[in-house]
Amino acid sequence: MPWRAVYALYAVVTFLLLGFAALFATLILPGVYRRRAAARATARAFLWLAGMPLTVRGMERLAPGQCVVVSNHASYLDGLVFTAALPARFSFVIKREMSAVPLAGLFLRRIGSEFVERFDRNRGAADARRVLRNAASGHSLVFFPEGTFTRTPGLLKFHTGAFVTAARAGCPVIPAVVRGTRAALPPTGALPRPGRIEVEILPPIHVQSQGEEEASSTSLRDRARQAILLALDEPDLTCSGDSALPPHKGPARSARASRS
Helix, strand or coil, X not given: CCHHHHHHHHHHHHHHHHHHHHHHHHHHCCCHHHHHHHHHHHHHHHHHHCCCCEEEECHHHXXXXXXXXXXXXXXXXXXXXXHHHCCCCEEEEEXXXXXXXXXXXXXXXXXXXXXXXXXXXXXXXXXXXXXXXXXXXCCEEEECCCCCCECCCCECCCCCHHHHHHHHHCCCEEEEEEECHHHHCCCCXXXXXXXXEEEEECCCECCCCCCCHHHHHHHHHHHHHHHHHHHHCCCECCCCCHHHCCECCCCCCCCCCCCC
């Protein structure tokens, strides 16, 4: 059996064992912060055991107060990587379909994830209002504003949900870049492989025009996307012609993605 197949089997078994351990921990532990800490520990353990060492740069840019983190999206691994990288005060904004996935939906609810409807306008508006209320209460959130990823490297357009949330809450947007997950678990369906993964936290972007929500959210979106594009050093798929390529689709699309 080729080594890639042996490694893939090992990685899947390791993921399942640690995943069940994380689910059990979230079921018995009181308090969402303890549950998130358990999820963070098991995510870090998986990356280490799978030969995907994680480096996080710029953690000092995550101020103690409330913020909204936005990142590029390249692989199914991205959500797990940010679970390992970020402190327990962060919750993820996730497409509502994931809430119906057996075990995964239960786990995500137990760690306080925010589910957002993408297709039903009325329900989506209600979900957005709930996310905004939580943001106004001081919660820090994580979004993947592309909402999906493509089979080729590059940055897609950003949806505005994360930036409207930040503008209304009056909190900074903190761009982040994840590197290495596309190679470790390619969206083409190729077998996983070991390799280094890096998360870089970029300087925060603050709301400039408080009270002008649409202008503020648009400015935050454009400035955050430009910062990520420059740090990522990958093509801009909104102007390269590659944007016509279909996004990666599949039932297991990253649990952390949101198109709100």
